[in-house]
Amino acid sequence: MAAQQDLPGRIEDYALLSDLRSAALVGLDGSVDWLCLPRFDSPSCFGRLLGDDGAGRWLLAPTAPVTSVRRRYRDTTLVLETEFETQDGVVRVVDAMPPHADGGMDEPKLVRTVEGVSGEVEMRLRWVVRFAYGDSTPWVRRVRVGEQDHILAVAGPHAVVLRGDRLPYRVHHERAHEAVFTVAEGQRLAWTMEFTTTPDDPNPAVDPYAEIARTERFWHEWQARISYEGPHQEALRRSLATLKALTYAPTGGIVAAPTTSLPEALGGERNWDYRYCWLRDATLTLLAFDSFGCTQEALAWRSWLLRAVAGDPADLQIMYAIDGERHLLEWEVGWLPGYHGAKPVRVGNAAFDQLQLDVYGEVMDALHLARERGVTESAESWALQRGLLRHLELIWEQPDRGLWEVRGPDRHFTHSRVMIWVAFDRAVRAVEEDGLPGPVDRWRELRDAVHAEVLAKGWNDEVGAFTQYYGGTDLDAATLLIPAVGFLPGNDPRVQATVTAIERQLKHGDLVDRYTTTAGESSVDGLSGHEGSFLACSFWFVDALALCGRRQDAEAMFERLVALANDVGLLAEEYDHDARRFTGNFPQAFSHLALVNSAAILYGDQAGRHEASRR
Ligand SMILES: OC[C@H]1O[C@H](O[C@H]2O[C@H](CO)[C@@H](O)[C@H](O)[C@H]2O)[C@H](O)[C@@H](O)[C@@H]1O
Numbered sequence: 001m002a003a004q005q006d007l008p009g010r011i012e013d014y015a016l017l018s019d020l021r022s023a024a025l026v027g028l029d030g031s032v033d034w035l036c037l038p039r040f041d042s043p044s045c046f047g048r049l050l051g052d053d054g055a056g057r058w059l060l061a062p063t064a065p066v067t068s069v070r071r072r073y074r075d076t077t078l079v080l081e082t083e084f085e086t087q088d089g090v091v092r093v094v095d096a097m098p099p100h101a102d103g104g105m106d107e108p109k110l111v112r113t114v115e116g117v118s119g120e121v122e123m124r125l126r127w128v129v130r131f132a133y134g135d136s137t138p139w140v141r142r143v144r145v146g147e148q149d150h151i152l153a154v155a156g157p158h159a160v161v162l163r164g165d166r167l168p169y170r171v172h173h174e175r176a177h178e179a180v181f182t183v184a185e186g187q188r189l190a191w192t193m194e195f196t197t198t199p200d201d202p203n204p205a206v207d208p209y210a211e212i213a214r215t216e217r218f219w220h221e222w223q224a225r226i227s228y229e230g231p232h233q234e235a236l237r238r239s240l241a242t243l244k245a246l247t248y249a250p251t252g253g254i255v256a257a258p259t260t261s262l263p264e265a266l267g268g269e270r271n272w273d274y275r276y277c278w279l280r281d282a283t284l285t286l287l288a289f290d291s292f293g294c295t296q297e298a299l300a301w302r303s304w305l306l307r308a309v310a311g312d313p314a315d316l317q318i319m320y321a322i323d324g325e326r327h328l329l330e331w332e333v334g335w336l337p338g339y340h341g342a343k344p345v346r347v348g349n350a351a352f353d354q355l356q357l358d359v360y361g362e363v364m365d366a367l368h369l370a371r372e373r374g375v376t377e378s379a380e381s382w383a384l385q386r387g388l389l390r391h392l393e394l395i396w397e398q399p400d401r402g403l404w405e406v407r408g409p410d411r412h413f414t415h416s417r418v419m420i421w422v423a424f425d426r427a428v429r430a431v432e433e434d435g436l437p438g439p440v441d442r443w444r445e446l447r448d449a450v451h452a453e454v455l456a457k458g459w460n461d462e463v464g465a466f467t468q469y470y471g472g473t474d475l476d477a478a479t480l481l482i483p484a485v486g487f488l489p490g491n492d493p494r495v496q497a498t499v500t501a502i503e504r505q506l507k508h509g510d511l512v513d514r515y516t517t518t519a520g521e522s523s524v525d526g527l528s529g530h531e532g533s534f535l536a537c538s539f540w541f542v543d544a545l546a547l548c549g550r551r552q553d554a555e556a557m558f559e560r561l562v563a564l565a566n567d568v569g570l571l572a573e574e575y576d577h578d579a580r581r582f583t584g585n586f587p588q589a590f591s592h593l594a595l596v597n598s599a600a601i602l603y604g605d606q607a608g609r610h611e612a613s614r615r
Pocket of ligand 1: 349351
């Protein structure tokens with residue numbers, strides 16, 4: 001029994017399912033180890049990822065030792081097939097979360113089927129439901145409706161219904177349910193587990209096979225909208241599908257990742273909850289969508305933004321909940337041991353009320369590019385941007401926490417200052433190029449002032465590079481974005497020198513650290529320990545190489561980075577180059593959107609446009 005109680009797999013062992021409201025992670029061992037219902041940011045009902053069997057899981061796997069596992073998504077969809085080979089034969093487990101139907105009353109559900117491929121294989125289904133991040137053991141009972149039984153697990157506000165061909169029974173002396181059965185070649189069995197707010201009267205049963213077919217159709221139709229025929233099709237389509245999967249369909253908000261507290265350093269304390277919508281990550285995601293023809297997502301996100309930011313621009317936050325909720329109070333889940341012991345497990349995110357001035361630039365840039373691609377500005381959306389700029393005029397000189405959301409002191413981070421320039425630059429261009437009304441002379445003056453300031457204070461002659469913050473000597477991979485946003489061209493000697501310095505100091509093979517983590521008083525981020533290399537920064541390095549004229553190097557590095565994805569094309573936030581393992585939350589939008597944006601620079605319709613048109 002020990003094998004069932006053990007720890008979760010490596011981060012790269014997981015595949016993602018999503019119904020555009022929440023997501024599940026399925027391990028190579030056939031165990032669903034992460035699921036929060038009914039939303040991405042709800043408490044988990046399967047939380048083994050951050051603990052063990054006792055935090056909840058749903059295992060569906062052979063009882064005998066597995067000699068090999070093969071896994072793939074069906075084509076470009078999010079229907080997952082895992083084939084287990086044992087000495088007795090081969091079985092295929094198919095997993096899906098049927099997508100939320102627009103305006104539908106359907107509740108989130110997980111569908112699992114098993115098909116006998118050859119021989120006869122004994123399978124174990126082990127179902128351990130723990131609500132409230134593992135803290136709440138439900139009352140589980142078998143209910144008969146007409147000719148059919150289902151199992152209901154209820155605890156306070158949480159309830160799920162399990163239906164299927166082999167319902168599990170309570171395991172003596174364990175708070176778990178199990179079924180053991182055999183599957184012969186050609187035979188198939190199915191289960192659905194559905195969230196319900198009305199446990200005494202749940203939604204009627206659905207046909208699991210029809211739901212899987214619907215899921216497949218949905219993703220095929222979605223992929224048909226992507227206009228791209230260039231290299232690395234598969235990686236690009238998987239990344240775009242992953243970004244779509246992280247979108248909360250009812251509002252258009254996009255989560256940074258579906259997990260909390262997967263550690264940035266194995267065993268460390270750098271563990272954060274990413275199940276929220278960061279303006280930075282979401283706007284960059286929007287750019288990624290937009291580069292490949294997904295305009296609907298751009299509009300949905302703009303509506304989300306208008307709702308979330310509504311009211312006083314002075315109240316702008318850097319992140320919100322997926323429904324626009326503002327207070328993301330951070331707390332520690334003391335009873336969960338954390339991923340392989342990495343404590344604490346955090347829920348909420350204290351960064352929500354930080355000042356991060358780069359966000360103004362990212363929002364203005366995303367809306368500028370949406371305009372360039374034909375999305376017309378509504379009266380409200382331009383009024384919102386003018387309001388943001390009015391507020392930025394008042395606060396732009398302040399120090400902030402920067403895009404890395406440091407928990408150390410506020411500083412004048414060079415990247416933040418560059419993005420302030422972007423905000424005013426895009427405002428000026430809205431007037432000059434799109435004829436929108438606004439105080440263009442004042443915006444021009446501010447744009448030029450911040451440009452001069454960055455060149456005077458962000459550049460350090462002794463270091464021979466743009467530094468992380470004014471007066472400092474450390475480097476920051478975020479300055480790689482200087483040519484991509486058009487602040488300086490890629491052939492500017494200061495840009496080229498910064499790329500060379502970062503290559504020397506922050507790059508290990510193809511992996512680039514965000515900055516140098518140091519412990520103690522001098523630590524810029526206020527945290528202890530080190531972290532893995534940041535995958536998005538590694539892709540930014542590719543972009544900088546391309547924009548500096550080193551295209552061949554850029555393409556070769558891009559290819560190697562793409563190969564770091566796991567067997568089903570997914571990327572975590574970071575990569576530990578010594579352990580050769582993913583670290584940080586998973587799968588992470590930032591990494592996937594950076595991959596997509598690199599592909600857009602290297603191979604997209606927009607290739608080469610950055611330097612010419614974004615200045
Ligand atoms: O490293 C410290 C910070 O880490 C998280 O922030 C990171 O993730 C965000 C979401 O992807 C991203 O927008 C940000 O740039 C990253 O630094 C965490 O959410 C913060 O609370 C934490 O201070």
